[in-house]
Amino acid sequence: MKNFDYIIAGGGCSGLSLAVRLLPYLKASNKRVLVVDKEVKKNNDRTWCFWEEHPDIFEPVVHRKWNHLSFSSTYTDLQLNIHPYSYKMIRGADFYKYASEQLANSSHITILVGDVERLFNDEEQAGLVIDGILYTADYVFSSIPKPQEKRPESYQYLLQHFQGWVIETESPIFDPESAKIMDFNTSQQHGTSFIYVLPLAANRALIEYTVFSEQLLAPETYTAALNQYISEQLIYENYKVVEQENGVIPMSDHPIQGKDGRIIYLGTAGGFTKGSTGYTFRFIQKHTAAIVERLQKYGDPYISATYSRRFNLYDGILLYLLNSGRISGEEIFSTMFKKNNAAQILKFLDNDTSFAEELLLFTTLQKKEFALAFVKRTLKLMKAGLF
Ligand SMILES: Cc1cc2nc3c(=O)[nH]c(=O)nc-3n(C[C@H](O)[C@H](O)[C@H](O)COP(=O)(O)OP(=O)(O)OC[C@H]3O[C@@H](n4cnc5c(N)ncnc54)[C@H](O)[C@@H]3O)c2cc1C
Incomplete structure (x- = not known):
């Protein structure tokens, strides 16, 4: 058995984001982290695009950024002013290299290549098993994909x-x-x-x-x-x-369990992929930054609000409309971008708007269709005892 303060299971986008963000805290608190992935990540296996207002820790590997965007459909052609946001692109290979270099320079990080066979969890500690060897820690942060539980009678x-x-x-x-x-x-x-x-x-x-x-x-x-x-x-x-x-x-819009005792789920496994857009990168950055802040202040990684029922319902409404065929995705997005300030839409898609801002945005959309979808989704969730 080998013991660490924390274990990060899965060294992809969210695992490496957390590990890099943890570095100053590990140094200050003299704690040790094990980062495990089943492979050495080097390939350019994905490109992340996202928008943000201020440069964050992965700014050194931003490959391209744009301050001007455009939108086209058969209904409209638009130039979009996204100030104060910039739309950015990070190549997977650059991200993995940069994160690995940061981690390699720290005596507080141990990197292990291995296939996690199972995670476990009790009142005192959490851990995992690789090749029959047990690794334990106060907390495990896992982004290892979980099988998706499905309830098609309630969720989409x-x-x-x-x-x-x-x-x-x-x-x-x-x-x-x-x-x-x-x-x-x-x-x-x-x-x-x-x-x-x-x-x-x-x-x-x-x-x-x-x-x-x-x-x-x-x-x-x-x-x-x-x-x-x-x-x-x-x-x-x-x-x-x-x-x-x-x-x-x-x-x-199926809610995903964000933690199980001392196991905290990160990234897609933690429900940080936005249901209606698939965007994940910024949600991962916000989540991992909040975990580190919480550890620094309180010594535990339990963030109070990682899940918003309100935004999950909006995602459900959009998924319902996209699936129902009553109105096309092209019509929805054309109207949304034509009638609203683009930066406000990006703020909404980031789950950062206030309820008043959301109401204002909804009044510009296809009211009848959205109202009907709202009623249908709410009734369905209420009937299943989920709302
Ligand atoms: C091709 C592609 C493009 C994308 N583009 C965007 C984009 O532009 N913008 C955006 O916001 N989102 C995008 N996403 C969605 C999301 O940002 C990515 O999927 C992101 O990588 C999710 O991060 P993660 O940490 O949850 O998962 P991953 O980055 O996949 O990390 C999970 C890690 O777990 C490891 N692992 C799995 N099983 C085991 C095991 N048994 N033992 C040990 N390790 C294991 C894997 O090797 C992997 O490294 C994209 C997704 C894909 C697939």
């Missing part, structure tokens, strides 16, 4: 799935100062579908085809959608694909 489940290409063009066709966060000028036959265009240089961009639906598509469908968008919307043929990313992010 969609997938956000995507394929992205970094393309290089022969001539300069992109404006590196402005990123397109949603372009609905792509077929809507598979569900709410849109394209991101994130220019990295005048001749280089990440183009990502994203679909919200229950089922994944055949691999050739993503390829065809990207080819079609580049030739018909960007009206360009001479390009090469230099990188590719694929991903699936769960979208649901």
Whole structure:
């Protein structure tokens, strides 16, 4: 048996974010942390995009940032002023390298590569087992994926799935100062579908085809959608694909248990993937920062409010509308971006708005459809004793 003060199980986005944030506290309190992952993370396995008002601890690895965004659909074309936010991109490979270097310089961190077989928890301590060896600590922070419990009679489940290409063009066709966060000028036959265009240089961009639906598509469908968008919307043929990313992010209003005694769940496993958008990176940063603040002040990691019933209901309403077919995702997002200040929408999607600000935003949307969805979702949850 080996004992540490804390164990971080899963060294991906949330595990490494927590470990890096903990460094000053570990030094000051002379505590020791074990960080375990089943693999050494080096590959550029994902790209994180997010918005934030102020630079945070991973600013040194921000690959690109944009202060101007645009939105397009068959209804509207908009230039979006997102001040005071910036929209940022971090490449997975840069994040893993930067975090690993920070951790390698600390005598308070032990890194272990191993497959966690099981987590355990009692009144005194928590721990995990790897290759039959027991590791214990005061608290375990785990981002290891948990099997998703499903209650389809009460909650909704969609997938956000995507394929992205970094393309290089022969001539300069992109404006590196402005990123397109949603372009609905792509077929809507598979569900709410849109394209991101994130220019990295005048001749280089990440183009990502994203679909919200229950089922994944055949691999050739993503390829065809990207080819079609580049030739018909960007009206360009001479390009090469230099990188590719694929991903699936769960979208649901099913609440996720954030802790189990001395085990605290982080990241997607802790419910920090926003149900209606799939955005997770900023929620992870806010959560891990709050854990460290709490440890510094009170010596335990128990954050009081990590789950907001109000925002979970909003996510449920949006998922209901996206799924019901009564109104398309394209119509919802077009109206939302056309009638509201973009920064206010980003604040809302960050779960940071006040109730008064939310009411103001809702009055600009398709009132009848949203009111009906609100009543249906609330009744369903009340009937199941969940609201
Ligand atoms: C391709 C892709 C792109 C995304 N893009 C964005 C984006 O642009 N913006 C955004 O906000 N969100 C995005 N997300 C969603 C979310 O931010 C990421 O999934 C993020 O990595 C979640 O962090 P995490 O710590 O919960 O999980 P992960 O980063 O996946 O970390 C979990 C870790 O646990 C390890 N692990 C698993 N099982 C075991 C085991 N048995 N033993 C030991 N270790 C184990 C894994 O190796 C992994 O390193 C994206 C997701 C994907 C898949």
